[in-house]
Amino acid sequence: MQRIGVFVCHCGTNIAATVDVKTVAEALGHEPGVVISQDYQYMCSESGQNLVKNAIKEHNLTGVVVCSCSPRMHENTFRKAAASAGLNPYLVEIANIREQCSWIHKDIASATEKAIILGKAAVAKVHLNAPLTAGESPVAKRALVIGGGIAGIQTALDIAEAGFEVDIVEKNPTIGGKMAQIDKTFPTLDCAACILTPKMVEASQNEKITIHSFSEVTDVKGFVGNFTVTIKKKARFVDETKCTGCGLCTEKCPMKKVPNEFNMGLDNRTAIYIPFAQAVPKVATIDPNYCMMMKTGKCGVCSKVCSVGAIDYKQEDKFIEQKYGAIVVATGFNPIKLDKYDEFAYNQCPDVVTSLELERLMNAAGPNGGTLLRPSDKTHPHKIVFVQCVGSRCDDSKGKPYCSKICCMYTAKHAMLIREKYPDTEVYVFYIDVRTPGKNFDEFYRRAVEQYNVHYIKGMVGKVTPRSDGKIDVQASDLLANEQLHIDADMVVLAAAIEPDKTARPLATMLTTQMDTNDFFTEAHPKLRPVESATAGIFLSGACQGPKDIPETVAQASAAAAKAIGLLVKDSITCNPCVAHSDELMCNGCSSCEKVCPYGAITYTDKEFKMPDRTIAVRRVASVNPAVCQGCGACTVACPSGAMDLNGFSNSQIMAEVDAICK
C-alpha cells in the first residue's frame, strides 16, 4: 500500500497569492494513497525540507509530491532531502504550480483548480514511480582537444599542466590556427607570432600532449568519461617520424605554382610544403592535387633530395581509435566568403582585400616581406578605405545577423599600423558603430583617431568600382555630415564577418551537441555554464562558441580546461538512472529501437528462452547500455510491442498523468 506525502509550497506569495494553497493541500489529501498533505511558506528552505524529511520518517512515506516551483529549479533539492531521510530520491515528483500555474493565471478559483489537477497528476505518477539507483561509470583519464588554434593549444597546455594526457587533433598540417596568420595584436600591438609560437613549441614539447596534425575526427561514440573517438590521420605522404623539417624538398620541388593558403592565396608555394617557418610539427606535406609524381608518376625530386628517406608517395590515410574522458571543441572561425558582395568588387579587383589578407600583406613573413604593396601592381597604396561590418549585423541572407566583435578593434589596429609605418598614406574607416568594450580598447581606438588622424566616417560604403587608371572609386555616404562621398582609393579592405568553421556542424552531429542557427556551438547555460555544452563531457573553447578576440579566447580556453580537469580528476561519474530498458519477454528483436537511438546504446543478443510449451527457443532481444543511454525515449515509441520503456517516464506513468488530468 502506498503512503504518499504531499507538500504544497506558498513560495511566499509567489504561489499563495493566486493559488489557495490550503485548498490544494486539503483536496490532494483525499487522493488515494495520500497519508499526509501539508502546506508551508517556503518548502525549499531548510525548515521546509525538514518538514518533508520528518514526514518521510514519521509516516514511513513511499512517495513524495511537492507542489512548488518548476522541477528545473528544485527537483534536485527535494530529491536530496528525500535521500537524506532514507527515501529513494526518484520517488519524489514535483507539481509545477508556480511557473506553470500561479505566475500565469490571475483568477484564484481557476488557478487553484488547475493546481489541484497538476497535484493529482503528480500523485498519480508517483504511485507508479520505481526506486532507481544511479549507476557509476569510470572516467578515462585523457582529454581530446579538437582544433589546434590558440584556443586548443591553451586548453591542451592547461590540461597537461594538471597532469592529464591530452591529444590535439588539427585538420591542417600545423597547429597555430588563425593567430599564426595575424601580424600584430590589439590593443598592445605586440607581435602575434612572438607570443604564439612559444606556446606552439611548448605544446609540442610537453610530454603529456600528443599532436595529431593533418587529422580529423571521423567518429565519436560513447558518453561522458568514456568517449571512443576515431581519428583519421590524413596521408601527408611524408613520414612524420623521419622528416626533420630541413625544407630542402620544398626548395627543390619543381611545382612552384600552388596558391599558398597560409598567405590567403596572395603568393604561391610548392607542391611539397611546410606552411610556415615556425610550423609545429615542422614536417613537410605533399599536396596530391599538385604533386607531379602523384598525378603523373614522373618527378620524384623530393624523394631524391630527402636525406632521411621520409617521402612516401604510397602513404594512406590511417585511422586510430582512442578513449577519452572529456572532449574540448576548439574548431574556431573563418572569415566568410565574399563572393556574394558584388558591390565591393572583391572578386573583380585584386586591390580589394579582406582584413585577414591585409594581415598577410603587412606581415614580415608575408608575400611582400612586410612591405605594404598593392597586390595588383606592387606599388605603395596612398589612400586606403576600410569597410566595416561586411556581412556582420546583416539582416539579409547574404550575411550574418550577429556582430563579429573583433573587426572594430583590428581595423583600428590596421589603420594605426599603416599610419605609423607610412605616414603619407591616408586611411578612411567607414563604420556603422565603433564598438570598443574591453580593457584599453576605447583608448586604443581614440589613439587611432586622435594621434594617428585616421578618418572615421559613420556611414556605409555603397559601391566599390575599380577604375581603368588603377584607382578604386569608393562611393559612400557620410551619415553625420549627410553627404555622399567619392574616394579614389588605392586599396579597399573589407572587414568580413567571421563564421564558425565548416567542420563544426558535422562534428556537432557526431558529438550530439547543440548548435545555434549560425552554427556556433550552444553553451549549456548562456551565463552560468558558458564553456560546457549541454552534452555532458563536451566543452567549448574559443570562437566555436561565438565571436571572440584573443584574450577572451584564451580565457575561455583555460575555463574549458578547468571544467575538463574537474571531470578527469574523478575516478567515476554517476549516471542518469532515467534510462530506457527492454523487457526481453516482449522484445521482437526487430531493430526499430536501434535505428532511432542517437547514442548507439542498444545492442542485440541471441538469448535462450524457456517457452510455455517447455521448449527452448533462441530469440534475438535488445538490451540497453544504461551508461550510454541518455533517456530521450525515442526507442519507446519506435517499439511496437511496448517492450522498450523509460525509467522515470514510463508508459504507465505518463498514461496515469494523462488520466489524472483528463478525469
Next chain:
Amino acid sequence: MQVNENKEFQPLIVAFCCNWCSYAGADLSGTNRLNYPSNVKIIRVPCSCRVNPMFILRAFQRGADGVILCGCHPGDCHYTSGNYFTRRRMTLLFSMLDFLGIERDRTRVEWVSAAEGAKFAATMNEFTEAVKKLGPNRRLEDLRCRKQ
C-alpha cells in the same frame, strides 16, 4: 447544482512538453508573467520523441478537447534527433486522425525553445481559442468518461 447554460465552453488542453526546450519555455512564460488560459495542463516528457501516439489518443479518449505537443526546434534537440522522429510520427498520426474525420485543429505540434516564453504563451492562447471554437470533443471521447 445549478448549471449555467450561458457558461462559455472551457476546453481541456493537454500539452506534452519536452524537458529541455518547451518545458523551460513554459517556465519562462511563467517567469515573465505571460498569461495563457488555465485550460492548458502540461505533462513533462524528456523529449518530444517520448510521446507515444497512444498517449494522445488516450487523452482524447478520456475527455481532452485538444492535444498539443511541444519540442525543441528541429536541429536543436537535446538528443540531436528526437524531434525529427517526432515530426514524422506526428505528421502521420495527425494525417490519420484527419482521415478518420477528427477535426484537425484539435492536434498540433509546435517547436518552442527555452528562450521562447512569449511564443509558448501565444501558442497556448491561440490553440485554446482554436479548440474552443470547435467545441467539445465528441468524435474521439469515450462516452463513459463524458463529464456530466
Next chain:
Amino acid sequence: MQEAMINRAKQLLADGTVDRVIGWKRGEFAYDITPAVFRSAEELDADFVFDDFTSANVSKYLVKESKKEGKILAFLKPCDTYSFNQLTKEHRVVRENVYIIGIPGGPKLDAEKIKAKGITGILGVKNENYTLKIETVYGEETMPYYEAVLDKCASCKSKKHVVFDELIGDDGEVLESNRFEMVEKLENMTAQERFDFWRDQLSKCIRCNACRNVCPACTCEKCVFDNPNSGVENKAPADSFEENMFHIIRAFHVAGRCTDCGECSRVCPQNIPLHLLNRKFIKDINSLYGEYQAGEDTTSRAPLNDYKQDDCEASIVHERGVE
C-alpha cells in the same frame, strides 16, 4: 500449377533440401483454404491445394516455422514475398531456414462475392473466358469473373517476386495500380463525411482480432492490446472509441512496415475496409518522404525510423485538402 508444385515439393523433400512444406489445404468448404504444414509426399498428395481460392499469405507462419529445426519449403506469391522480405529485415524470420519457391500470384477469388450473388453450396469454380462457372450442389451457376475477384487482387501492386530461391512459372513486373483511389476519394470528402464513413465502418468491429492475427507485420511477441501493463489492454470494444483506438494504433504500428498485402480486409468478418488505413499511411509516406515500398528490400531504413532535416512540418496536415 498444383501438380507442378506438389511434384517439386516431393523432390525437395526426397533429396533432403527441406523437411517440411508450408502450403494450403482445404477446410470444410471448397473455398475455405487455410495454410498447412506437410511433412511427407503422402500428406502432399492427400491434402495440398493451390487453386483460385488459395489467397492466404503464409509468410507470417514462417516466423515460428523458420525458427524450428530443419529447413522448410514455402510457396510464396509475389505479394507474400514482400511480407517475407519485411520479416527478414526485422529479424523475425530466419531466411536460411526457408526454401522459397516463387509462384504466380492472383487474381484470387472472393467466395463472399460469389455468395453475395445468391450462389451457395459452392463445390468448385472454373474461369472460362472471364465467365466464372461455379459448380454448386444445386447445379452450375455463372457470373462475370472479375466480379468475383478479391479486392486486394483487383488493386494488385506487383507481380514481381522480391525474394525466392526458385520460381515456378515466370516472374512478373511491378504494376501501376489504382490502389490509392478509395483513399483519395475519402480525402476529398468533408471531415464530417469521413467521420461518418469510419464510424459506420469501425462500429461494426467485433474485436475478433482476425486482422491483427493474419497481418504479417503484426508479429509482436506480445501485442500491446494483450498486455495488461500497456494501459490500453482491451479485448472487446467496450465503447465507441475503443475500436478507433485499436485500429489507429494498429495501423500506426505497421506504418512504414505494411507491405499492403491486403490480408486484414480479406479476413475481416465484418468486411471493414481496414486496408484503407494502411494505404493512407503508405500514400502519406510516399508523398511526404519519398516513394517507399515496405518489403521491397531488406536493408533500407523504414520511413518512421528515419528523418531528413528538411522534412515537412506536421502542420502540413492542416494546410491541405478538405477540412
